[in-house]
């Protein structure tokens with residue numbers, strides 16, 4: 207800085223001083239007003255917008271993939287892209303500590319490094335360029351954060367364009383600008399501006415290409431019951447599979463029957479005030495998750511039992527118990543699983559069997575379960591799949607399926623004393639009307655639609 211400009215700046219300073227603006231109280235007053243405004247804005251946002259709903263955290267869910275908040279996504283993506291670099295990419299702390307450390311350090315040291323007295327932008331091209339590129343980088347990295355960085359085997363074009371947009375162009379630009387500023391000091395501001403603009407355009411173009419080329423990944427959304435009725439029905443389905451064997455369909459069992467090891471054991475009816483009034487929702491969920499191991503109720507929560515239920519599933523069961531049994535809750539009208547059958551009426555797959563199967567069987571008999579080969583997700587599969595197919599033969603009251611749902615296991619001819627198929631469903635007993643529906647359906651020839659069933663019925667159906 208030469209003497210002349212020093213003098214100019216001092217004069218300017220004197221003039222401002224003369225205007226009489228002081229740090230205390232003038233500047234402080236402005237700051238207070240500003241902070242108060244921001245505070246007010248926060249209160250308004252919290253009151254009227256609030257925090258958006260997301261599912262409750264489930265500490266027992268080991269399949270949960272944590273994602274940073276949106277304002278950290280750029281760092282997250284940067285780390286992922288950095289990992290693509292051969293050799294260096296393996297040294298993670300460079301990307302997680304050293305590079306962000308240098309960036310933060312530079313910010314802290316900025317007032318000491320950048321001592322230029324000028325504020326006019328043409329005199330400050332270097333810092334402005336660096337900052338603009340940083341901002342563009344953060345935005346483009348954030349935009350690309352949701353796109354997978356690699357895709358296994360083969361050439362993955364969105365992966366290449368990402369590395370160009372998020373790593374190569376910005377690093378090259380930072381290096382070139384730094385060289386221009388400190389080494390080739392005569393570089394004109396025009397060249398620097400052009401370098402910045404071209405880099406930014408390249409980054410944006412390649413980001414656009416990445417977004418356009420990325421395969422559309424379908425969000426696998428877990429079926430989440432949203433309405434109260436859906437939650438109650440989901441809870442009822444889970445209760446049917448997991449709890450009925452000991453507590454009975456309506457929770458009023460006081461003596462366990464037919465459960466190995468617990469035969470004749472006295473239990474508290476869980477549908478009465480004693481249980482429902484004493485346990486609030488959280489404790490109830492905890493009782494189900496932890497079980498009553500000493501009394502013979504095994505833990506159902508994933509935290510205590512790897513094959514157990516997720517937190518959300520236990521919450522559905524609690525909701526079901528509350529609304530169906532707790533007299534402080536108004537019991538909503540829940541449609542029965544299937545319309546009751548009149549004498550001589552033949553049930554159909556569509557109206558009767560499909561909902562039964564969905565509630566009592568599909569949890570174990572569906573694609574993706576390795577415990578057995580019998581798929582019950584479609585009509586075709588129910589009638590044809592399985593290790594000992596067919597499990598149901600039209601008109602045969604001794605069909606294996608009919609036997610096992612009535613509590614008669616199928617013995618294994620090769621291993622005397624062993625069962626080929628145990629009773630179904632293994633953990634609960636079906637109600638008489640459900641078994642009756644199965645029986646009538648198989649005996650009548652397993653009609654699929656309501657019309658086919660009506661044609662087979664011996665009484666006119668309404």
Ligand code: HEC
Pocket residue numbers: 445448449450451452453465468471472473474476481485490493494498501502503504506523
């Ligand atoms: C293998 C049998 C068995 C199964 C299956 C079972 N329980 Fe239990 N449950 C018990 C026994 C035994 C007790 C202890 C009863 C007692 O102490 O009177 C109990 C107690 C309870 C209690 C009362 C706890 C208390 O101390 O107040 C609740 C609530 C409960 N069970 C809910 C469930 C739910 C919901 C399911 C299904 C997810 C389930 N149970 C599955 C056997 C079972």
Ligand code: HEC
Pocket residue numbers: 447563566567568569570571577578579580591592593594595597606607610611626627628629630631632633636
């Ligand atoms: C808790 C899991 C579970 C539920 C629920 C369940 N099953 Fe099974 N099922 C199995 C397993 C496991 C097998 C393999 C044989 C065995 O272990 O007994 C099987 C086998 C069968 C088989 C023999 C199929 C073959 O060809 O090998 C039939 C039939 C069957 N189940 C019917 C049913 C019906 C009907 C329901 C619903 C009312 C049902 N199951 C519910 C677990 C389940």
